[in-house]
Amino acid sequence: MSVVAVFNQKGGVGKTTTSLNLMAALAQRGRYPLGIDLDPQSHLTLACGIKSIPSSETVYAFYAENKPLSQIMRELPSGAHIIPAHMELFKIDSLYGRNPNITSQLKRGLTQELLPDEMIPVLIDCSPMLGVLSLNAVFASQRLLIPVSADYLSMQGVNRLDAALRVLEKPLGKRIDRRIVVTRFDSRRKLSYDIYDKLREHYGKDLCETRIAETVGLAESPAHGRDVFTFAPHSQGAKDYNALAEELLDSGFFN
Amino acid sequence: MSVVAVFNQKGGVGKTTTSLNLMAALAQRGRYPLGIDLDPQSHLTLACGIKSIPSSETVYAFYAENKPLSQIMRELPSGAHIIPAHMELFKIDSLYGRNPNITSQLKRGLTQELLPDEMIPVLIDCSPMLGVLSLNAVFASQRLLIPVSADYLSMQGVNRLDAALRVLEKPLGKRIDRRIVVTRFDSRRKLSYDIYDKLREHYGKDLCETRIAETVGLAESPAHGRDVFTFAPHSQGAKDYNALAEELLDSGFFN
Ligand SMILES: Nc1ncnc2c1ncn2[C@@H]1O[C@H](COP(=O)(O)OP(=O)(O)OP(=O)(O)O)[C@@H](O)[C@H]1O
Ligand SMILES: Nc1ncnc2c1ncn2[C@@H]1O[C@H](COP(=O)(O)OP(=O)(O)OP(=O)(O)O)[C@@H](O)[C@H]1O
Numbered sequence: 001m002s003v004v005a006v007f008n009q010k011g012g013v014g015k016t017t018t019s020l021n022l023m024a025a026l027a028q029r030g031r032y033p034l035g036i037d038l039d040p041q042s043h044l045t046l047a048c049g050i051k052s053i054p055s056s057e058t059v060y061a062f063y064a065e066n067k068p069l070s071q072i073m074r075e076l077p078s079g080a081h082i083i084p085a086h087m088e089l090f091k092i093d094s095l096y097g098r099n100p101n102i103t104s105q106l107k108r109g110l111t112q113e114l115l116p117d118e119m120i121p122v123l124i125d126c127s128p129m130l131g132v133l134s135l136n137a138v139f140a141s142q143r144l145l146i147p148v149s150a151d152y153l154s155m156q157g158v159n160r161l162d163a164a165l166r167v168l169e170k171p172l173g174k175r176i177d178r179r180i181v182v183t184r185f186d187s188r189r190k191l192s193y194d195i196y197d198k199l200r201e202h203y204g205k206d207l208c209e210t211r212i213a214e215t216v217g218l219a220e221s222p223a224h225g226r227d228v229f230t231f232a233p234h235s236q237g238a239k240d241y242n243a244l245a246e247e248l249l250d251s252g253f254f255n
Numbered sequence: 256m257s258v259v260a261v262f263n264q265k266g267g268v269g270k271t272t273t274s275l276n277l278m279a280a281l282a283q284r285g286r287y288p289l290g291i292d293l294d295p296q297s298h299l300t301l302a303c304g305i306k307s308i309p310s311s312e313t314v315y316a317f318y319a320e321n322k323p324l325s326q327i328m329r330e331l332p333s334g335a336h337i338i339p340a341h342m343e344l345f346k347i348d349s350l351y352g353r354n355p356n357i358t359s360q361l362k363r364g365l366t367q368e369l370l371p372d373e374m375i376p377v378l379i380d381c382s383p384m385l386g387v388l389s390l391n392a393v394f395a396s397q398r399l400l401i402p403v404s405a406d407y408l409s410m411q412g413v414n415r416l417d418a419a420l421r422v423l424e425k426p427l428g429k430r431i432d433r434r435i436v437v438t439r440f441d442s443r444r445k446l447s448y449d450i451y452d453k454l455r456e457h458y459g460k461d462l463c464e465t466r467i468a469e470t471v472g473l474a475e476s477p478a479h480g481r482d483v484f485t486f487a488p489h490s491q492g493a494k495d496y497n498a499l500a501e502e503l504l505d506s507g508f509f510n
C-alpha cells in the first residue's frame with residue numbers, strides 16, 4: 001500500500017482536480033487506486049458522481065462512530081474505490097482537536113483494515129486547512145503531492161508548507177518525500193514561467209517536470225461527475241494528467 | 256460601522272484579491288476602511304506588504320492574549336488600516352473550539368473598541384474553512400460578500416454555503432444580507448456565462464451585476480505588496496474592482 005496525501009493549505013490550487021484525474025489515470029493502467037475524500041466540501045465525492053449520501057456512509061462515520069473503512073468504501077465505474085466525505089466533517093476539529101490520539105486515527109484505520117502488501121495506491125484529497133483532518137492525512141501517508149497553481153499567492157503557500165513540514169518531520173523522525181506539481185499553467189502568461197522557474201530553483205528534483213495547463217475541460221468534467229479521460233479524452237487536460245501519472249509511476253512515487 | 260465578511264469555504268475563489276482591492280477602492284473614495292485578516296495563511300497581510308511580524312502584533316494576540324484590537328491595527332499607505340494575521344491562528348480551532356463564547360469574541364472586540372457611529376467600512380478576509388475564525392467573522396458582520404469563481408466546484412460551494420447560512424440565521428434571529436460576486440470570469444469560455452446565468456437564476460438580486468474578469472494584473476499585484484490600483488492603474492482588474500466598489504456603495508452595502 002502506498003499512501004499519498006494531496007495537500008496544500010492554499011485554496012483552489014487543484015487538489016481535487018489532481019486527485020480525481022490521477023485516480024482515473026492509475027485505474028486505466030490497472031493500478032486500481034483508493035481515493036479518500038477528507039474535505040468537508042466533499043468535492044472529490046461530488047466529482048465522482050456521488051450525491052447527497054448520509055454521513056453514516058462516509059468517512060465522518062469512521063471518526064465519529066469508529067465505523068471500519070472497508071464498510072464505507074464504494075467502487076467507481078473506473079474500477080477505483082472511494083471513501084466519500086460529508087459536510088459534517090467540519091466538526092472534527094472542534095470535537096476531537098485536543099485528543100492526542102486523533103492525528104494517527106486514519107493511519108491506524110488504513111493499516112488495520114487494508115491489506116498492507118497489496119500494491120493499492122491510496123490518494124487522499126485534503127481540505128485547504130492544516131487542521132486535524134489534514135494532519136491525519138499527512139501522518140497516514142508516505143508521500144505528499146503538493147499542487148501549486150501558477151500564481152504568486154499559491155507559491156507563497158508552498159514555501160509556508162515546506163516550513164510546516166520540517167516542523168512535523170521532527171516527531172515523525174523521517175523526511176516526508178514530496179513532489180510539487182504546477183497546475184493552471186497558462187503558457188500565454190510570463191507569470192506562469194516565472195513561478196515555474198522560481199519553484200525549480202527552490203525545490204529542484206521535488207518539482208515535477210509535468211505542468212498541468214489551464215484548460216476548460218478540467219473545470220467542466222466535475223460538473224458531469226466524471227474525470228477528464230471519460231469527459232474529454234483527447235483534451236489537453238487528459239494529456240497532462242496522463243503525463244503526470246507516467247512521471248510519478250516511473251519515479252516510483254506509488255511504490 | 257458597517258462590517259462585511261468576505262467568505263466562501265471554497266478555496267481560491269478570490270476572497271483575498273477582493274478584500275485587498277475593495278479596501279483600496281474604498282480608500283480612494285475617502286471611505287478609509289479597516290481590513291481584518293482572519294486567515295492563518297495571512298495572505299491579505301502579505302498582499303498589503305507586511306512581512307514576518309511576531310504573532311503578538313496580530314489578531315492571534317487578540318484571541319490568545321486578549322490584546323485590544325486598537326493595539327494591533329496598522330495604517331497602510333492608502334490611508335486604510337489593517338489588523339494583520341499570523342500562521343499560529345490555525346491553533347484557534349482546537350484550542351478554543353468548544354468554548355461557547357468564542358464565536359462572538361470578534362463582535363465584542365469590534366463593538367467595544369471601535370467607534371460604532373463612525374462610518375468606517377470593515378472588511379474581514381476569511382480562510383477557506385467554516386471553523387471558529389470564519390464563524391467569528393460571520394457573527395461580527397452585518398453583511399456577507401461571497402466571491403465565486405466562474406467554475407462548477409465554486410458554484411457548488413455557494414449553494415452549500417447558502418444552506419449553512421440558513422442554519423446560522425436561526426440563532427441570530429435575522430437574515431444575513433449577502434451579495435455574490437463572480438470572479439475569474441473568462442469571456443472566452445462558455446462555462447463562465449453558464450455559471451453566471453445559473454447564479455442569476457438562483458440568487459437574483461443577491462448577485463452583483465459586476466463580474467471580475469480573469470486578468471493577470473490581479474494575480475501579480477500581491478507579489479509586489481500592492482493593490483491593483485497602484486500596481487496597474489489602467490488594467491481590466493482596476494476597472495472591474497472600481498465598478499464593484501461603485502455598485503456596492505450605490506446599493507448601500509457599506510452603510
Ligand atoms: N488545470 C486547470 N485548468 C482549468 N481549471 C482548473 C484546473 N485545475 C483546477 N481548475 C479549476 O479550478 C477550481 C479549483 O480547483 P480545485 O477545486 O481542484 O482546487 P482545490 O485545491 O481542490 O480547492 P479547495 O482548496 O477548495 O479544495 C476548480 O473549479 C477547477 O475546476
Ligand atoms: N480575477 C482574477 N484574475 C486572475 N487571477 C486571479 C483573479 N482573482 C484571483 N486570482 C488569483 O487566483 C488565486 C486565488 O485567489 P485568492 O488567493 O484571492 O483566493 P482566496 O479565495 O482568497 O483563496 P484562499 O481560499 O486560499 O484564501 C490568487 O493567486 C490570485 O492571484
Ligand SMILES: [Mg+2]
Pocket residue numbers: 015016017039043125126
Ligand atoms: Mg478540493
Ligand SMILES: [Mg+2]
Pocket residue numbers: 270271272294298380381
Ligand atoms: Mg485568501
